[in-house]
Amino acid sequence: xxxxxxxATTPEPPYWVVIFTSRRSGEDHEGYARMAEAMAAxxxxxxxxxxxxxxxxxxxxxxxxxxxxxxxxxxxxxRVAAHAEAQRLGHSRWYTEFxxxxxxxxxxxxxxxxxxxxx
Amino acid sequence: xxxxxxxATTPEPPYWVVIFTSRRSGEDHEGYARMAEAMAAxxxxxxxxxxxxxxxxxxxxxxxxxxxxxxxxxxxxxRVAAHAEAQRLGHSRWYTEFxxxxxxxxxxxxxxxxxxxxx
Numbered sequence: 001x002x003x004x005x006x007x008a009t010t011p012e013p014p015y016w017v018v019i020f021t022s023r024r025s026g027e028d029h030e031g032y033a034r035m036a037e038a039m040a041a042x043x044x045x046x047x048x049x050x051x052x053x054x055x056x057x058x059x060x061x062x063x064x065x066x067x068x069x070x071x072x073x074x075x076x077x078x079r080v081a082a083h084a085e086a087q088r089l090g091h092s093r094w095y096t097e098f099x100x101x102x103x104x105x106x107x108x109x110x111x112x113x114x115x116x117x118x119x
Numbered sequence: 120x121x122x123x124x125x126x127a128t129t130p131e132p133p134y135w136v137v138i139f140t141s142r143r144s145g146e147d148h149e150g151y152a153r154m155a156e157a158m159a160a161x162x163x164x165x166x167x168x169x170x171x172x173x174x175x176x177x178x179x180x181x182x183x184x185x186x187x188x189x190x191x192x193x194x195x196x197x198r199v200a201a202h203a204e205a206q207r208l209g210h211s212r213w214y215t216e217f218x219x220x221x222x223x224x225x226x227x228x229x230x231x232x233x234x235x236x237x238x
Contacts, residue, residue, distance in 0.1 A: 002216040002218065004216045006140075007140060007142075007216060007218060013220075017138065017222055019136065019138070021125075023121075023123055055175060055182050056174060057174040057176060061125040061172075061174045063172060091233065097123045097126060097229075097230055098229070099120070099227060099228070099229050101132075101224050101226070103136055103224040104222055104223050106222060106223060107220070109218070109219055110217070110219075111210065
């Protein structure tokens with residue numbers, strides 16, 4: 001796995017990913033930044049957490065990928081009280097639009113492993 | 120599904136997603152932009168293409184999600200000649216680091232459907 005801190009260090013598949021695509025409303029920048037930081041600190045304490053990758057462009061379109069060892073781990077994280085509050089505020093205040101997808105990762109390769117495979 | 124053009128209009132799961140996390144090298148901005156545009160025009164002509172979502176932050180960390188109806192469709196797109204050339208240049212020139220993950224989407228909900236579900 002890459003050493004670049006923007007990348008998650010995930011194990012061999014299979015594992016699970018929550019894909020969160022969102023458009024920021026532009027409202028409440030401070031509250032949003034504070035919550036994002038709190039969630040980034042809390043998630044790694046959850047059982048089954050594997051890592052996170054997140055990026056947002058200057059037009060406010062963002063994609064966050066959180067990786068989990070099982071569907072149960074995703075289910076449990078969704079119900080953590082502080083996270084439920086973050087979801088509620090995300091819905092009412094921070095995002096004009098979002099889609100959440102839950103998917104099972106079947107295969108993964110890095111720049112280094114695709115070199116080994118001759119790709 | 121959202122009408123925001125940054126979001127893909129995907130069908131009911133299950134379907135497949137290629138998750139491409141990458142760090143741009145900063146080299147060859149023009150060549151990269153030209154190829155990205157060409158691939159964005161070519162992919163929708165492939166059988167099984169469902170849509171794309173893509174974002175990159177000012178530090179060059181990007182996530183691109185391409186959605187497909189089947190694993191076979193992903194396999195076929197990977198081998199389209201123009202796309203293989205894009206992958207080769209991505210590897211040698213445009214990205215300092217990347218990870219590609221292939222995953223099966225099992226569940227999805229939008230801002231609107233999560234409202235209906237009382238979430």
